[in-house]
Amino acid sequence: MARMISGPAIGWRIVQGQWDLAAPALAVSAASDWLDGLAARKLDQQSVLGSYLDPIADKVLIGSVTIALTKAGSLPVALAFVIVGRDVGLVAGGALMRARQLGWRWPGAAEFFRLGGGTAAAPVSPLLISKINTVLQLGLVGGCALQGLLGWPSGEALLSLGMLTAGTTIWSAAAYARAFLAAGGKQAPVGGSAIAGGSLPALPRPSRGKRGARVKQ
Template identity: 40%
Template sequence: MTLPNILCVLRLLAAPIVAALIYKGEATLAATLFAVSAITDAVDGYLARRWRQISVLGQMLDPLADKALINLSYIAAAAAGPLPWWLALLVLARDVIILAGALLSRALHLGHDLLPLAIGKISTALQMILMVVTLGSGILGVNTFAIPEALIVAVTVVTIASGVLYAGSWLLHLVARRQPAP
């Protein structure tokens, strides 16, 4: 197994630990482990490209690890109180839509893997930034209302937009596959 894939596996294993720490109110430990895990997201992709170690396993592990880290953290933060439930459920719904499209494509042999879109990467980055800010406010003892509303709005808008664009990409591919060849 390559180092980039090992980093993905470590991020995947860290996700439930981060969520448990968030839920228990261990903001410093949760923030540290979340930040290190988020950094590995950039590092594993960089190393895979730089060392030419891009693999099918890595292409599956990387988004799975990201989704596990983000979704479990958001659910824990909503359950513990610093983030609203509607936001955690929105982030989860987007990822369920993306995952359902990918699984359905494979099951129907449509040959369409949902390639990463720029807005998807922006969405993931903003979601991670919001979690770091949320955990940081917990470390500093700042009231949860100190989380910038603009950041919550940005995460909401970009999460919705990326979900719509991924769903649209999948639907366009499905329609194109049903068109008779000229």
């Protein structure tokens, strides 16, 4: 939940050119996400609800920062469209599919997300390519924030990372579509999860107030 709140706040700092506040806050958010996941696995405290909310929280954080970086001139619109558009499409598509399965009625959150007993209560897992894509997205937005704060990394390095991120974003979207079609429409991806229950099969600048380097197209 902290990432859902911190994402828009960090984005606002970026738009205001406050890189000295945005960059550290983004680093803390990314680190806390990793530490939370590690602790949950080590202590065996992973929850079904958490397996749904975690990927959505990641998308809120990355999406907010991506839009802000585009507004600040640090990311091209086309790249932001690929990143945000893919996530919005997955979440919206999953929600619509689940709504259709329920006859377009609202049975309550527990039933909608299938958090009850039985096999539907099993936690869902993101595809491997989606995990890789999330790491690259965080690296890209973090790199842009660092460039705004320290003037490093270079625009060329960010361009290369941006192209790699765009490629894995498209690849992950295609992988989810393929897995969904293979399941006969019984599962709906939602940002690394399946909203209809069950998991999808895994497939092989230097001062405050200044803009970061633009990742040119």
